[in-house]
Amino acid sequence: MPDMSRSLNIAVIPGDGIGREVVAQGLKVLSTVLPQDVKLETKEYDLGAQRWHRTGETLPDAELEALKGHDAILLGAIGDPSVPSGVLERGLLLKLRFAFDHYVNLRPSKLFPNTSTPLAGQPEIDFVVVREGTEGPYTGNGGSLRTGTPAEVATEVSLNTAYGVERVVRDAYERANSRPRKKLTLVHKNNVLVYAGHLWKNVFDAVGQEYPEVTTDYLHVDAATIFFVTQPERFDVIVTDNLFGDILTDLAAAVSGGIGLAASGNINPTGAFPSMFEPVHGSAPDIAGTGKADPTATVLSVALLLRHLGFEPEAVRIEEAVSADLAERDGSFRTTDEIGDALSVRVAS
Numbered sequence: 097m098p099d100m101s102r103s104l105n106i107a108v109i110p111g112d113g114i115g116r117e118v119v120a121q122g123l124k125v126l127s128t129v130l131p132q133d134v135k136l137e138t139k140e141y142d143l144g145a146q147r148w149h150r151t152g153e154t155l156p157d158a159e160l161e162a163l164k165g166h167d168a169i170l171l172g173a174i175g176d177p178s179v180p181s182g183v184l185e186r187g188l189l190l191k192l193r194f195a196f197d198h199y200v201n202l203r204p205s206k207l208f209p210n211t212s213t214p215l216a217g218q219p220e221i222d223f224v225v226v227r228e229g230t231e232g233p234y235t236g237n238g239g240s241l242r243t244g245t246p247a248e249v250a251t252e253v254s255l256n257t258a259y260g261v262e263r264v265v266r267d268a269y270e271r272a273n274s275r276p277r278k279k280l281t282l283v284h285k286n287n288v289l290v291y292a293g294h295l296w297k298n299v300f301d302a303v304g305q306e307y308p309e310v311t312t313d314y315l316h317v318d319a320a321t322i323f324f325v326t327q328p329e330r331f332d333v334i335v336t337d338n339l340f341g342d343i344l345t346d347l348a349a350a351v352s353g354g355i356g357l358a359a360s361g362n363i364n365p366t367g368a369f370p371s372m373f374e375p376v377h378g379s380a381p382d383i384a385g386t387g388k389a390d391p392t393a394t395v396l397s398v399a400l401l402l403r404h405l406g407f408e409p410e411a412v413r414i415e416e417a418v419s420a421d422l423a424e425r426d427g428s429f430r431t432t433d434e435i436g437d438a439l440s441v442r443v444a445s
């Protein structure tokens with residue numbers, strides 16, 4: 097008799113600050129939502145500021161290798177004021193995204209009913225940003241001369257390859273094609289960044305020939321920020337580079353319920369390496385340890401993880417639980433744990 101039982105083997109990187117607090121809630125919901133026949137195994141990786149202070153390591157090869165063996169990775173957030181800026185961001189988070197070729201950084205934004213938004217009224221917000229995850233200005237392609245002197249010169253070159261742009265643009269067209277509105281917007285700045293911008297626009301137009309049902313649109317990134325606030329309902333799927341996508345998705349979070357609700361997936365669509373799911377936010381040192389962190393973004397990232405691994409009904413249960421929880425929020429304070437408990441109860445019932 098073949099073994100028909102299902103299993104899920106998740107690597108957990110709680111990281112720093114509120115990352116540790118929100119991941120605990122995400123795991124609580126994950127273990128509650130899974131059916132009895134699914135064997136959940138989790139392995140925690142001690143990576144982040146504490147590890148760096150102890151050993152000077154950010155992401156040793158042995159751990160990078162071990163992480164490859166998991167079905168997916170759940171990450172809280174990394175970064176701490178006690179560690180020089182960039183050490184963990186580059187040496188841990190970006191190292192992982194690059195090593196595991198997470199070229200699709202998927203960041204959905206949805207304004208759930210009755211959720212507060214700084215925008216007037218209750219606009220229809222339901223779009224997804226497909227942010228390129230392995231290129232752009234985040235590759236570390238730069239340097240400085242005469243560092244620390246008044247004559248310092250620094251560069252940070254944006255790397256864009258036809259290969260890298262085409263694969264993420266194609267992914268975005270596929271997503272747009274499978275959504276009811278079938279609309280894809282390219283965001284760049286090709287009036288100024290003419291070399292990279294024209295590569296993106298040319299690839300965008302060429303791949304678009306294969307998707308005649310998808311309506312396309314182009315916006316410069318500065319104009320896109322206007323429309324995120326004044327007309328967010330115009331967006332369906334957005335494709336953009338690593339830096340623009342990073343900035344736009346914090347803004348997207350702010351207009352659609354707040355950064356505490358914004359989920360993301362760093363996807364390797366080929367399945368060659370595990371994909372990694374994490375809230376859009378960082379380690380929020382300003383509220384770490386206070387119980388003020390909203391774990392919902394992490395819980396929704398767990399839903400993205402489950403959907404990616406084929407657990408669609410469980411992903412939907414989590415999203416419905418979040419929607420119901422948000423609908424009943426009345427503005428009174430609840431701790432990180434209390435929100436996690438409430439969501440666990442909802443997914444269980």
Ligand SMILES: NC(=O)C1=CN([C@@H]2O[C@H](COP(=O)(O)OP(=O)(O)OC[C@H]3O[C@@H](n4cnc5c(N)ncnc54)[C@H](O)[C@@H]3O)[C@@H](O)[C@H]2O)C=CC1
Binds near residue numbers: 185374379382383389
């Ligand atoms: N994926 C990751 O691990 C990321 C790490 N970072 C790192 O995190 C550290 C802090 O970065 P910041 O720029 O301050 O961004 P941040 O996202 O950590 O915080 C920005 C603001 O949002 C609030 N906030 C964030 N998450 C929240 C939540 N779940 N509930 C309620 N409020 C929340 C914070 O209190 C803060 O006021 C830095 O070291 C940064 O490099 C930043 C972004 C992503």
Ligand SMILES: CC(C)CC(=O)C(=O)O
Binds near residue numbers: 186189190342376
């Ligand atoms: C900390 C950075 C490397 C990344 C970031 O801000 C993000 O991915 O949202």
Ligand SMILES: [Mg+2]
Binds near residue numbers: 342343346376
């Ligand atoms: Mg960011």
